[in-house]
Amino acid sequence: MPSEAESRAIEEFRKTPIGHHSGELQVILNELRGLPMDDKHCLVCTKANREWQLAKTTGVRGKPLKMLSKKFTSLEEAEWYVFKLRWKQLRGETLR
Amino acid sequence: MMKITGYADKISAAPGETIKFMVNSEAGKRYRADIVRVICGDENPDGPGYQEKVVKTAANGTYKSRKQVIHAGSFVEIGASDMLDGLESFTMQAFIWPTTPEIGTQAIISKWRDADKAGAALIITKENGSVALCLGNGKGKVQTVHTGKPLIAHEWYFVAATYDAKSKAITLVQEPLHGFETKSDRAVVRRKSTVGKVPNHTMPLTMGAYYKKTDKGRTVCGGHYNGKIDSPRIANRVLSATEMEALKTWPVNTELTNSVIGAWDFSADIKGLKVSDLSANLLHGEIVNLPARAMTGWNWTGEEMNWTNAPGQYGAIHFHDDDIYDAGWEVDFELTIPKGLKSGVYAARLRAGEHEDHIPFAVRAPRGKPTAKVLYLMPSASYQAYANEHMNTDAPVGQLLAGRLVQLDKFNLYLNEHREYGGSCYDSHSDGSGICYSSRMRPILNMRPKHRMWIGATESTLWQFNADTHITDWLEAMNIDYDVISDEDLHYEGLAAIEDYSVVVSSTHPEYHSVEMWDAMDAYQRRGGRLMYLGANGWYWRIQYHSEVPGVIEVRRNEDGIRTWEARTGEYYFSFSGEYGGLWRRNGRAPQKLLGVGFTAQGFDISSYYKRNPDSHKAKVKFIFDGIGRDEKIGDFGLIGNGAAGLELDRADRALGTPPDAYVVASSVEHTDIYLVVCEEMLVSTPGVGGHENELVRADITFHETQNGGAVWSTGSIAWAGSLAHNNYKNNVSRMTKNVLKRFINPKPF
Known part of the structure; x- marks a missing residue:
């Protein structure tokens, strides 16, 4: 389970995934967003400002991105979705 | 994935001047081109929205699709020469500073005809990243003799290969300029060639890559080398170790000079495309795809930072397998800017089915006649x-x-x-x-x-x-x-x-x-x-x-x-x-x-x-x-x-x-x-x-x-x-x- 401080930061992120953040949350985001490029989540814009598809970079020059089936209609939704995936990857914990 | 892309030969033009457009289209048999004035390129529906206006010009119309590709990777190409074409016994030598010796075959100095694998090339071998001589007889036999000692990336080496056409003797030299005590990367290897006669051919001498083919007038190479080459030399006989040492610099004594086919000085003409041969043969060449020049050479001391003050220490060119200057595509259509066309930001819009690209350019006011404040x-x-x-x-x-x-x-x-x-x-x-x-x-x-x-x-x-x-x-x-x-x-x-x-x-x-x-x-x-x-x-x-x-x-x-x-x-x-x-x-x-x-x-x-x-x-x-x-x-x-x-x-x-x-x-x-x-x-x-x-x-x-x-x-x-x-x-x-x-x-x- 996330610690109490982590839980506060997670809740802060869920409400405001992009923008002004506390120091506690920024430290977490630096770790999650600073992952290396192999299998790193990113977005491919499929409809300008309206739809984005989840994808992964490969970390290998010239190798196509891995397009995933998940699509989003809001960037905030995408940020929270990927935050949970990365938390699971790095901490082994499932966030809801 | 995009199936149509293009570029123009100019970034701006005034009325009466002509811009050429080069297009790669793999989207159907024909594509449409229209000149548009770009008003707002932002597709965000929450803003003013994407806006462009088609402008009627003689260039607007449909054109035949054709695939045009880019051949990236830099190299030096030396023009045709009977002396190079007739070379039988030889010595090839250079200083090199490899950056990716581990990635596969990379040519340093090459007189190679790839169509039938004929000729000779001083290379880094894909076998183990060491220096090698590759010989091909043009009849299916290719021999690669290597030192077997992997080069260390970002370190200078003197490398050489000799070949005696009569005795078939091969000598390889891999001489590190560094002194890592426990790294075994120094080698002198002697072997016999087993490929028989190495035929002469008229394909160009190249450095930093080997010649593959000519595509619509462009030399296309393979085996692109990543790293620096300094002071490449070719002689028409087997040189001794002492002679190789002497030939590292220039000039050399008369007897040795007589054997030198080419001694290239990359520190000359740094601002330009030319590569100069110091020898009397004047086998000058050109760089292709702009490898980096004004690079520190094997003898750079660190005392001088400005190459113009000590060009002799900047005799290296850094080649890259992804260098590109000019795609060199053939022209697909031209636009002569119509008189009276308002100055602004324009583009040639290319469309074929769902595929689209734009090639932007500026239209200027008529020369010397501003149309606005x-x-x-x-x-x-x-x-x-x-x-x-x-x-x-x-x-x-x-x-x-x-x-x-x-x-x-x-x-x-x-x-x-x-x-x-x-x-x-x-x-x-x-x-x-x-x-x-x-x-x-x-x-x-x-x-x-x-x-x-x-x-x-x-x-x-x-x-x-x-x-x-x-x-x-x-x-x-x-x-x-x-x-x-x-x-x-x-x-x-x-x-x-x-x-x-x-x-x-x-x-x-x-x-x-x-x-x-x-x-x-x-x-x-x-x-x-x-x-x-x-x-x-x-x-x-x-x-x-x-x-x-x-x-x-x-x-x-x-x-x-x-x-x-x-x-x-x-x-x-x-x-x-x-x-x-x-x-x-x-x-x-x-x-x-x-x-x-x-x-x-x-x-x-x-x-x-x-x-x-x-x-x-x-x-x-x-x-x-x-x-x-x-x-x-x-x-x-x-x-x-x-x-x-x-x-x-x-x-x-x-x-x-x-x-x-x-x-x-x-x-x-x-x-x-x-x-x-x-x-x-x-x-x-x-x-x-x-x-x-x-x-x-x-x-x-x-x-x-x-x-x-x-x-x-x-x-x-x-x-x-x-x-x-x-x-x-x-x-x-x-x-x-x-x-x-x-x-x-x-x-x-x-």
Whole structure:
């Protein structure tokens, strides 16, 4: 389970995934967003400002991105979705 | 995936002048081309929306599709020579500094005919990354003799191969110049050739790659080498170790001279394409695809940093398997700019079914006949510096800088998979060295209407070309006539290109300037010209254009500044000109001198707003705030990060050159901690450099007068333009910009 401080930061992120953040949350985001490029989540814009598809970079020059089936209609939704995936990857914990 | 791409041979043209377009189309049998005037390249439906207008020209029509490919990778090609073609016994030798010896076959000196595998080549072998001689008899037998001792990347070696056509004896030399005690990478290997007679042929001698074929007049090579080559030599017999040692330098004694076929000096002609042979045979050649010149050589001592003072220590060329200068495509159609076509930003729109590309260019006013008082300076040099950048797929820091998930589009996906289109001066070559040249003689897929760039903050996610269209869109919406020129025009024509205009309006991010461009803008201001600098991080890096071939710039990321790679020590001076590269600030010309403000901080998540400063109430500058309330937040809205102050920020600083009589009329506040102070402001690494804490994280809006009635108004923020169209152009950013433009058009002194 996330610690109490982590839980506060997670809740802060869920409400405001992009923008002004506390120091506690920024430290977490630096770790999650600073992952290396192999299998790193990113977005491919499929409809300008309206739809984005989840994808992964490969970390290998010239190798196509891995397009995933998940699509989003809001960037905030995408940020929270990927935050949970990365938390699971790095901490082994499932966030809801 | 895109199936149609193209480029033009010019970035701008005036009525009566002709632009050629080269197209690769794999989308059906035919494609349609139309010339369009680009009004707004931003597709965001929450803004003014994408707008372009088709212009009727003779070039509009359908054209036959054909595939055109790019052959990337640099090399030296030596012209035809009976002496080389008739070579039987030989010695090939050079100094090399390999950067990726492990990746496979890489040719150093090659006289090879790939069609039937005939000839000889001094290579790095794919077997184990050691030096090898490859011999082919043209009848199916190929022999590769190698030293078996892998080369260490980024270390100098002397390497040589000899072959005796009579005895079939082969000698290989791999001599490290370093002294790593326990590394066994020194070798002298002797073998016999088993391939029989090595036939002569007339294919060209190449260095840095081996010859494969000729495609529509272009030499196509394989086995591209990553790394430096210095002092390559060929002799027409087997040289002894003593003779090889003597031939490392030039001149040599008469007896040895008589055996030398070619002794090439890469330190000569550094500014150009030519490669000079010092021998009496004059087997000169040319570089292809612009490998990096003015590189430190095997004998560089570190005592001299400027290659023009010691060219003999700069005899290395750094080759890369992804260098590209000119795609060299065949012309598909031409456009002669019609007389009377209004100056502006245009594009050739290519369409085939669902596939689309645009090739932008500027249409200028007729030569010597401005059609407006306002001139928009299209930042083509900066577009080139960013041309085809790959940070979104290559750089782990991207999401940290952006403070969110990066967004890619069809252009990014294509560039990721087509590395032959070359990178930007923000990218690194495949061997990790920085890309210091960038050409527009290839499709530039991030200089495109509808493109969005990961670094461009929330909302429209704009950077450069499409952010800049919010300036031209605003000028159109305000019914303000304007002409357009490109950076390249300013570079080649100087003051004459701008002196007839009352006002020059900048783009959002005019970052790269040659000394010719800098001097022209300085002279313009001193003679009463007025500049509206609607951006940030401008006039930051020094560049230079090539003196012999068009459309390519050089950047050296020296010592200081925000750099995605770093020039190696000793390689700070342009090969194109011998000028010291790096920041203008490090050249004694900080941006504040010309603009009132200069780069101070950057962040790429969300933007913020400005507050008025006490200076804004002074009589001289009241015109700027006409109709704007005393306590209004300025620009707390917009399509670039939802604020007018964002992305990269500039501020005033008297110590860096802001004129002492400049007015700092407003400053931005409340930036996130993704915004950080630029590194050139930090002599000592300290905590507290983020937007929440550091007062250097701000954009200043400044005004100052220049001589003879001139003036400069600077907004200090890349995001400014994204706020212009808010609320149907009725907002305080638009109002303030219009207040200044109207006043600047009025010739009355301030």
